Amino acid sequence: MSNKLRVAxxxxxxxxxxxxxxxxxxxxxxxxxxxxxxxxxxxxxxEAGAQVAVDLTHPDAVMGNLEFLVGHGVHAVVGTTGWTxxxxxxLAEWLDASPPTGVLIAPNFSIGAVLTMAFARQAARFFExxxxxxxxxxxxxxxxxxxxxxxxxxxxxARREAxxxxxxxxxxxxxxxxxxxxxxxVPVHAVRLRGLLAHQEVLLGGEGETLTxxxxxxxxxxxxxxxxxxxxxxxSTPGLTFGLEHFLDLN
Ligand SMILES: NC(=O)C1=CN([C@@H]2O[C@H](COP(=O)(O)OP(=O)(O)OC[C@H]3O[C@@H](n4cnc5c(N)ncnc54)[C@H](OP(=O)(O)O)[C@@H]3O)[C@@H](O)[C@H]2O)C=CC1
Ligand SMILES: O=C(O)C1=N[C@H](C(=O)O)C[C@H](O)C1
Numbered sequence: 001m002s003n004k005l006r007v008a009x010x011x012x013x014x015x016x017x018x019x020x021x022x023x024x025x026x027x028x029x030x031x032x033x034x035x036x037x038x039x040x041x042x043x044x045x046x047e048a049g050a051q052v053a054v055d056l057t058h059p060d061a062v063m064g065n066l067e068f069l070v071g072h073g074v075h076a077v078v079g080t081t082g083w084t085x086x087x088x089x090x091l092a093e094w095l096d097a098s099p100p101t102g103v104l105i106a107p108n109f110s111i112g113a114v115l116t117m118a119f120a121r122q123a124a125r126f127f128e129x130x131x132x133x134x135x136x137x138x139x140x141x142x143x144x145x146x147x148x149x150x151x152x153x154x155x156x157x158a159r160r161e162a163x164x165x166x167x168x169x170x171x172x173x174x175x176x177x178x179x180x181x182x183x184x185x186v187p188v189h190a191v192r193l194r195g196l197l198a199h200q201e202v203l204l205g206g207e208g209e210t211l212t213x214x215x216x217x218x219x220x221x222x223x224x225x226x227x228x229x230x231x232x233x234x235x236s237t238p239g240l241t242f243g244l245e246h247f248l249d250l251n
Contacts, residue, residue, distance in 0.1 A: 002031065004028075004029055004030055004031040005029060005030050005031070005051055005052060005231065005232070005235065006031050006033045006048070006049050006050050006051045006052070007024045007030050007031065007032055007033065007050060007051070007052050007053070007054065007231055008032075008033060008034035008035070008036065008045035008048065008050035008052070008053040008054070008074075009021040009024060009032065009034070009035050009036070009053070009054045009056065010036045010037075010042075010045070010053055010054065010055045010056070010057055010065055011036075011037060011055065011056040011057035011058075011061075011080070012035035012036060012037050012056075013037040013038075014037070014056055014057070015139075015220060016056045016079060016220050016223060017037070017054075017056040017057070019220040019221065019223070019224060020054055020056055020223075020224065020227050021035045023224040023227065023228060024054070024228070024231070027228055029232070030228070030231060030232075033045070033048040033049060033050050034048040034050055034053075038061075042065065042068045042069075045074065046072050046074065050074055051074065051075060051235060052074065052075040052076070052077060052231050052234060052235060053065075053069050053074050053075070053076050053077070054076075054077045054078075054079070054227060054230075054231065055069075055076060055077070055078045055079065055080050056079045056080060057080050058080065058082075058141060059080060059081055059082025059141065059142055060082075061080070062078060062080040062082065063087060063090065063091075066078070066091055066094065066103065067094060069101075069103075070091070070094040070095055070097075070098050070101050070103065071094065071097075071098065073098055073100065073101050074101070075101055075102045075103070075234045075235050076101075076102075076103045076104070076234070077103075077104045077106070077227060077230040077231050077234055078103065078104065078105045078106070079106055079109055079223070079227065081107070081142050081145065081146035082142055082146070083105060083107075083146065083149075088240070088242070091103065091240060092240060095239055095240055099238060099239075100238050101238060102234040102235060102236070102237045102238050102239065102241070103234070103239075103240050103241070104230045104233070104234045104237070104241045104244070104247070105240070105241070105242050105243075106226060106230060106243060106244040107145075107146040107147045107149070107150040107243065108146070108147040108150075108198075108223075108226075108244070109222075109223040109224075109225075109226030109227050109230065109244055110198075110215075110217050110222040110223050110226060111222075111225065111226065111248075112215045112216075112217070112222070113147055113198075113200065113215050113217065114226070114243070114244050114245050114248065114250075115215075115250075116151065116200060116202065116213050116214075116215040117147070117150060117151050117154055117243075117245070118245060118250055119202075119213050120132075120151050120154060120155055120202040120204075120213055121154040121155060121157070121158045122158070123202075123204055123211060123213070124154075124155040124156075124158040124159050124162075124164075124204070125158050125159055125161075125162035125164055126204075126206065127204035127205055127206040127211065128164075128165075128167065128168055128205060128206050128207070129167050129168060129203075129204065129205035129206075130155045130159070130167065130186055130202065130203070130204050130205075131180065131186065131187045131188070131189065131202075131203045132144075132148045132151050132152050132155070132183075132186060132187070132188045132189070132200065132201070132202055132203070133148075133188075133189045133191065133200070133201045133203065134147065134148035134188070134189070134190055134191070134198075134199065134200045134201075135190075135191040135192075135193060135196050135198075135199040135200070135201075136190070136191070136192055136193075136196055136197070136198055136199070137192070137193075137194070137195075137196050137197055137198075138192040138193065138194055140192065143181075143190040143192070144180075144181055144183070144188040144189075144190045145190065145198070145200070147198075147200060148183075148188045148190070148200060149183055149188065150243070151200065151202060152183035152184060152186035152188050153183060153184055153186075155184075155186050155202070156183070156184030156185055156186050157184075159185075166185060167185065167186075197216075197217050197218060197219065197220070198216075198217040199214070199215065199216045199217070200214070200215050201213070201214045202214075226244050229244070229247055229248075230244060230247065233247045
């Protein structure tokens with residue numbers, strides 16, 4: 001029996017899942033024991049002895065997958081989007097019933113995106129205005145992106161903690177959607193465009209100046225080091241970890 005960590009990928013035929021399955025198979029310390037997609041039975045991964053599963057499926061599928069994984073004591077690394085406070089509360093219930101199990105949910109696995117979120121949080125209290133623009137390929141199911149939602153939440157949190165005033169905005173008449181989605185008071189705009197992969201700009205504005213923080217994922221390979229780090233760390237991190245930054249030494 002090898003000492004390699006036994007890993008399953010769910011969503012293994014998808015854009016990021018197929019890349020993740022290749023990255024796991026190529027890692028010397030990991031063994032890809034199951035590569036599942038739609039219509040495959042989750043039991044196949046427990047039968048294969050998976051210790052960790054990477055979920056890269058769809059917001060409609062991820063909760064069912066996690067109920068199974070946590071219920072069977074399989075650690076999970078989740079890139080799938082669609083997280084709400086209700087979903088997180090349900091996941092916390094399942095984890096309470098399975099204390100040794102670890103789940104990492106990462107809105108974004110790329111180091112540049114994680115840094116963008118951290119920099120945006122750091123900068124937010126110094127500017128009157130903050131808006132987020134995310135730009136993705138047109139096959140994406142959810143809008144706004146999980147990364148943009150999280151970025152806006154972090155900006156809002158930082159502004160609340162610093163006692164910032166609400167953002168200035170004199171709009172009294174607008175077409176539906178013209179000012180984007182309101183995430184905790186931060187406007188978030190979603191662009192879907194053929195040719196793009198995953199991109200984000202955080203726009204910050206103050207008196208006489210603006211600051212733009214931009215990140216571009218140009219290939220799915222940008223997500224792989226973060227996924228592999230998550231797989232290696234989640235097995236010794238029981239409970240829920242939200243955000244890859246908790247596995248990075250950012251200070
Ligand atoms: N956190 C991060 O860094 C990243 C997260 N993502 C997220 O990952 C998710 C997947 O993205 P992407 O690869 O572009 O999407 P794709 O549609 O290309 O891939 C998803 C795959 O999962 C399959 N699938 C759907 N439902 C199930 C199920 N119940 N069980 C097993 N497999 C299932 C799909 O099958 P079918 O095609 O038949 O529906 C498809 O093969 C999205 O939520 C996306 O936002 C993406 C990139 C980076
Ligand atoms: O669907 C995608 O492609 C991506 N999804 C994630 C998100 O919604 O933030 C991460 C990245 O933006 C790519």
